Amino acid sequence: xxxxxxxxxxxxxxxxxxxxxxxxxxxxxxxxxxxxxxxxxxxxxxxxxxxxxxxxxxxxxxxxxxxxxxxxxxxxxxxxxxxxxxxxxxxxxxxxxxxxxxxxxxx
Amino acid sequence: xxxxxxxxxxxxxxxxxxxxxxxxxxxxxxxxxxxxxxxxxxxxxxxxxxxxxxxxxxxxxxxxxxxxxxxxxxxxxxxxxxxxxxxxxxxxxxxxxxxxxxxxxxx
DNA sequence: CATAGATACCTCATCTGTCAAGGTATATTA
DNA sequence: TAATATACCTTGACAGATGAGGTATCTATG
Numbered sequence: 185x186x187x188x189x190x191x192x193x194x195x196x197x198x199x200x201x202x203x204x205x206x207x208x209x210x211x212x213x214x215x216x217x218x219x220x221x222x223x224x225x226x227x228x229x230x231x232x233x234x235x236x237x238x239x240x241x242x243x244x245x246x247x248x249x250x251x252x253x254x255x256x257x258x259x260x261x262x263x264x265x266x267x268x269x270x271x272x273x274x275x276x277x278x279x280x281x282x283x284x285x286x287x288x289x290x291x
Numbered sequence: 292x293x294x295x296x297x298x299x300x301x302x303x304x305x306x307x308x309x310x311x312x313x314x315x316x317x318x319x320x321x322x323x324x325x326x327x328x329x330x331x332x333x334x335x336x337x338x339x340x341x342x343x344x345x346x347x348x349x350x351x352x353x354x355x356x357x358x359x360x361x362x363x364x365x366x367x368x369x370x371x372x373x374x375x376x377x378x379x380x381x382x383x384x385x386x387x388x389x390x391x392x393x394x395x396x397x398x
Numbered sequence: 399c400a401t402a403g404a405t406a407c408c409t410c411a412t413c414t415g416t417c418a419a420g421g422t423a424t425a426t427t428a
Numbered sequence: 429t430a431a432t433a434t435a436c437c438t439t440g441a442c443a444g445a446t447g448a449g450g451t452a453t454c455t456a457t458g
Contacts, residue, residue, distance in 0.1 A: 257434055
């Protein structure tokens with residue numbers, strides 16, 4: 185496992201939720217958007233992405249529905265729930281605290 | 292595993308190296324110092340600490356020696372090596388990059 | 399003098415998120 | 429016709445974190 189992966193570990197869910205705050209989206213698109221947002225430096229692995237979706241759905245933070253595309257591959261859309269919004273605020277707070285802490289420790 | 296633990300995951304080695312930059316130290320002391328530095332909010336679990344020591348030693352980033360205490364429990368001291376110093380700079384750079392990236396993604 | 403708590407070390411099995419490797423199907427472009 | 433992009437998914441293995449357990453010494457309390 186690369187250092188970056190290990191550092192990012194645990195942020196996957198927050199990253200996905202953050203993205204769904206803007207708008208409903210589907211796996212492939214979310215991954216591309218994250219790649220774009222990070223100037224092509226970070227791309228979630230598919231397996232990581234889907235396992236995170238499962239956890240988020242299990243926790244009630246997202247719900248899913250199939251898109252109504254008549255052409256092309258089917259898309260499974262994800263939408264954030266109210267609980268998901270709350271969870272996101274928690275994740276974000278945790279991140280900010282952890283960031284302060286690590287900055288403090290890596291002086 | 293708590294959210295915090297997952298967020299901190301992967302930083303253990305950098306945190307230890309950072310501490311050893313200041314001075315040689317031993318497990319128990321390092322843990323107490325980290326607790327103090329974070330205002331009693333974060334304490335490494337012992338098992339986490341020792342497994343990190345093993346990895347760091349394996350990688351040649353630290354070396355160890357026994358203290359010469361004549362009273363009290365024996366202490367195994369850890370010292371950072373030149374390679375460890377280099378590795379720390381890398382870890383720190385990785386952290387700064389990852390921090391930017393996550394900040395960007397959790398807007 | 400007994401006992402509780404602090405200091406100080408360590409190991410092992412288990413858990414969990416990540417990921418490599420594999421798969422399916424459709425549309426577009428060369 | 430073949431390659432590439434889009435789009436979904438599962439499985440097994442890996443590695444860091446951790447709960448639970450262990451050993452030994454010293455100090456303070458009653």
